[in-house]
Amino acid sequence: MTRMTSNGSETRSEPADAANLVATITAIVSALREAEGGDLSVRVDLSLSERDPIGALASAVNFMIESLAERREQTLSYQHELEAQIGMIEKQRAAIRELSTPIIEVWRGVLCVPIVGVLDSSRASEMTSALLTAIVDKKAEFSIIDITGIDAMDTRATDHFLRMARAVRLLGAECVLSGVNPAVARTITHMGVELDGIKSHRSLRDALQHYVRNARGSRARAKATRGREGDR
Numbered sequence: 001m002t003r004m005t006s007n008g009s010e011t012r013s014e015p016a017d018a019a020n021l022v023a024t025i026t027a028i029v030s031a032l033r034e035a036e037g038g039d040l041s042v043r044v045d046l047s048l049s050e051r052d053p054i055g056a057l058a059s060a061v062n063f064m065i066e067s068l069a070e071r072r073e074q075t076l077s078y079q080h081e082l083e084a085q086i087g088m089i090e091k092q093r094a095a096i097r098e099l100s101t102p103i104i105e106v107w108r109g110v111l112c113v114p115i116v117g118v119l120d121s122s123r124a125s126e127m128t129s130a131l132l133t134a135i136v137d138k139k140a141e142f143s144i145i146d147i148t149g150i151d152a153m154d155t156r157a158t159d160h161f162l163r164m165a166r167a168v169r170l171l172g173a174e175c176v177l178s179g180v181n182p183a184v185a186r187t188i189t190h191m192g193v194e195l196d197g198i199k200s201h202r203s204l205r206d207a208l209q210h211y212v213r214n215a216r217g218s219r220a221r222a223k224a225t226r227g228r229e230g231d232r
Contacts (some may be wrong), residue, residue, distance in 0.1 A: 016216050017167060018068045021054055023045075024044065024045070024055070024058050025054060026181065027044045027045060027058070028044050028054075028057060028058055028061050029063055030042070031043065031044050031057065031062075031074070032061065033064060035064075035065050035068065035171050039205040040065055040068050040069040040072060041069075042065070043062050043065065043066075044058040044059075044061055045058075045189040046058055046062070047058060047110045052057045052180055053063065056130070072170050073103050080111060080202055091115075095191065097199070102114065103130055103131060103134040104192075105138060105140070106144075106208065107143060107208075107211075109138070109139065109140050109141045110140065110141075110142045110143075110202065110211060111131065111133055111135065111138065111140045111143045111144070111145070112143070112145065112146055113127065113144065113146065114146045114148070115145065115146065115147050115149060115150055116149030116150070116152075117129070121156070121160070122160075124157075124160035124164070127164070128160075128163065128167055131143060131164065131167075132168070132171060133152065133170065134179070135171050135173050136171065140149050140173055141172070141174065142173060142174050142176075142211050143168055143173055143175045143176075144175075144176055144177075144178050144204060144208070144211075145164065145165070145175065145176070145177050146178045146179045146207075147161075147178070147180065147184065148178070148179030148203070148204070148206050149179075150179075150184065153217045154187075155191050158188060158191065160178065161198065162198065165177075165198045175198065176200065176207050176210065176230070177198050177199070177200045177201070177207075178200070178201040178203060178204045178206065179201075179202075179203060179204060180201070180202060183212070
């Protein structure tokens with residue numbers, strides 16, 4: 001490689017300058033390839049002065065890679081914060097679901113599901129799943145769906161109760177409805193919906209009294225049966 005001097009004569013460049021130039025260009029290309037592949041830790045060795053075009057290019061490439069690395073660190077930080085927030089939201093949602101569909105064991109073997117607010121398909125599915133799981137875990141034989149907190153009911157909500165009761169009966173437990181107010185009773189009658197197999201009670205107290213009477217009757221019948229078998 002030759003260079004023109006100020007007086008117009010030509011001089012040959014030092015071999016070291018040419019070698020540095022080739023090495024710098026090679027390093028720039030390599031750094032760009034590594035950055036494209038996701039490795040932002042590579043930097044170009046600034047062996048040439050920034051006043052040299054290739055040296056200035058190497059400096060610009062280093063600045064670009066450093067900027068990309070900083071942006072990636074910020075993005076990862078934001079991502080971790082977002083994941084933490086999403087995890088917190090999911091925990092809050094789970095807590096809200098538990099509060100919105102509580103399963104209360106009022107007595108041993110007796111479960112109560114108080115329903116407040118709107119009962120949609122998603123909530124009904126979650127409630128049914130929670131109730132069935134509780135019946136199996138606690139070996140419950142009697143469950144009460146209390147709708148005291150519901151002011152109005154449509155056909156879809158009534159269908160949810162019917163499905164829930166049928167699912168409970170499939171597990172060998174009895175399911176009754178309590179807290180039926182006059183407005184709900186008129187709505188069900190007006191819609192012509194038959195609560196097949198579901199006994200309804202005006203209050204939770206009435207439903208519990210129903211269970212106590214049945215339990216006493218069952219014990220009395222079982223005692224009488226054992227007595228007759230003993231006489232034989």
